[in-house]
Structures are given as structure tokens and as C-alpha cells.
Amino acid sequence: MPADLIHLVRHGEVFNPDGVLYGRLPEFHLSERGRRMAQLAASSLAGRPIVAVTASPLTRTRESAEPWIDRFRDGLGGEGLRIDERLIEPANRFEGLNIRAALKRDPFLARHLLNPWRPSWGEPFASIAARMMAAVADAHAGVEGGEVVLVSHQLPIWMVARTAQGKPLATDPRRRRCSLSSITTLAHDPAVAVPGAAGFVEVDYQEPAAELLAEAIDLGAV
Template identity: 30%
Template sequence: MGTVIIVRHGRTSANASGILAGRTPGVLLDEVGREQARRTGERVAVVPVAAVVTSPLERCRETAAALLDRYDTAPELIVDDDLSECDYGEWQGRPLAELAADPLWPTVQRQPSAVVFPGGESMAFMQSRAVSAIRRRDAALEAEHGPGVVWVAVSHGDIIKSVLADALGLHLDLFQRIAVGPASVSIVRYGAERPEVVATNTEAGDLAWLRSAGPAGDAPVGGGAGRPTAAPAV
């Protein structure tokens, strides 16, 4: 199967002011977020990717555009509604400080698998659609480009956390243990036996090794030698 570089959108004014934006239209990257997206674009552009697949929301489209701008020949851009933000229903647009006093808040923190947002979707459905979208897209891109294909998914914090939880074999009730910062990069390699979570929530670091990583195989017993590194200067 392939390797997916999962990028969260850069910071927005809603993030900075503690508002749960959800699917509110018109939420754009702020100045910090645009710079974060630019830096992430520099990191990702060293890797030839088959496609950039993005949530339809503006903040993800802006982040995806910052990635595509770094390529001389831009990869295919695909918009996938199943990578959209969680439908928070009546929680959307409200301050997080206010939501923390809601009776549902402790369940969101401790047992998200039991959460259905009033007027919105369940967190279990959110994970199901997101994981299905990632795995479906990975299989389609592998069929088109061959084993070892590398591609990018641009999405939202809770969506990415739910995908990483699935790849790690964690129950959704444990997904709040995973942090995913704005414009961070996480990497999952899908293999025939299991997913391999290569990185989570990274904000720096060279990704050039992905050029020749090849398809995921069996896990090395004992941990293996790690990624190839450049020879030391002499």
C-alpha cells in the first residue's frame, strides 16, 4: 500500500481566540497560520507526491495551496468531503471556555465513542468516515501509481487524531491522548499486515527519506536500523 503525509491546516483566528469553528464558512488562516503552512510546504516539497487530497473547508484549501505552490509541477489536487471537519452541530461557533461547562464535555474528554453532538454527528461516525476515506484513497492511488506511492491528506485536528488512533490500534476513547498541532505533519504507511505510524505531530525535520522509502513491509524485529541517513562529511 502507500504512505500518507497527513497535514493539519495552519492556525486560524478561531483557533487563536478559542472558538470551535467546525464547518463555519469563511474561516481562514491568520498570519501565523499562513507562515506555518509555508514552512510545512517547504518540508513536504522535497518528496514527489502523487496527489494532495484536502478537506473542502477554506483553511485546509489554503494550506493545500501552500503545499502545491512549492512544486514546479504541482501534484493533482483532490477535494474529499469525507476529510471535512467533524459536524459539531450546536457546539459550532461557540467558545471552548463556554463548552467546557457543558454536561457533554467530560464525555468528549473521557469516552468520545459515546458522544453525539446535538444537531451534529457522532464522534464514532466521524472516525469511520475519515478512516474509510484515507484507506480508500490510499488503495486508489496505489492502484494508479504502484506500491510505495506517497500522497498528502490535509484535514482537521479531530479528524487526524481519529485516523492516527485507528492506525495505532487505539480505541476511539483513547484518541484524546494524541496531539495534532496546526500545520503539523504526521505520517502513516499502510502495509498488507498493518499500518505503520512513522511520525505524529511533527513541526520540523527532513522528509527527503520518503523519496525512496518503498512500500511498507514486515516490522523489523528488534527495531531495525532506522531510516537511511546521509554519510558524515570527511
């Protein structure tokens, strides 16, 4: 029997005093508040049969996965954190820059913003959705029952949600429903025929770190 549920968890707040778009850059660690967010996320599913925890290879997702490993160690059967490259943040042409400041210094950079529906500044939405759905399918099939946690990033998780909902992938970044340390939960229903969703449907969304969001300095959206 495959997994009962797949929980897609966004990482917590990152320490980012310069406000840069950190993308895939190494050594961007969680802030102290981000660590508390990650703890709240893991605590929110206490008692659930979590049998595997997988994260993207970036520092902030690995650190966000630590509370899950600690809390659900008994259910993991001695296995530690799994890493899946497909869960990674998309590449972005503005990586390492404070976007507003960079555009003021070099207005020519705005050429990368010409097509927000693809998007022109990074990996196509369709590509993100395809790799994420493949990772979800493998996580679902890779265990014998129980529930699986995948720790990833805002845009990749949002692409999964939009795919499962059968809605267009391109949306305003300010309107993405995927806050820090949020949990988007999927189940598999073969009777559902949404194109690209491979039978996965969204069954829950929660924000266990909601009490800390108002204090957050770095929201990490790209």
C-alpha cells in the first residue's frame, strides 16, 4: 500500500538582512524565528504516522526538516532525512540581488520581467510543476502506508497546488497561498482526472506558524 497522505511543507523564515533573492545560493540559514516556525509545523502533526521526511538540498529546507526528523524518529524506522533534487527552488536570474535596488541601478534588468506568464526570469512554471509532481508520485509510491513529508519552497509547492486544483500555473506572486512553514496536504484518488495531477488532490492546507507570520521580516517569495 502506498502513502496515505503527502504533506508539502514550506521552509521557515530565512536570516536575510540584505533582502536579497537567495534562490539556490548556499548558506542561507533559518532565522531564530524560522526555527520556531519549523518547530510549530512539525508539532502540528504530532501523533500522525509520518514514515518518511524528504527535503530539497538547500540549507533552509534541511534545517526546516530537522524538527520533523526529531519528532517522528520512531516512525522513520531509523532512517534519517532523504534529499530529492526535484524539490529545489527554481533558478532565477535575480539570484543574489535585492531586486528593487538592482533595478534602480540597472533598469535594463527589467527585460527579464517581460513575460510573467512563463516566467521570463527563471525556470518555466510547467517545468517546475512536472518535476514536483514526479517527486510527489515517487514519494507516494516509495513507502508502504503512512504519511510522507516533503520540505520544499513556496513556488514549487504552489505549482503542485495549482496542478492538483486544475488551475493555471501563472499567478501573481503576491497572491500565492503558501506561507512560511505552511502545510499543503495531498491524497491520491485515481478517480480524479485533472490533467497533470496524476490522481493527486489537495485535501488540506494549514498555517501552523500563523502566530509568527506578522513578525516575519523575510517572506522569501520569488
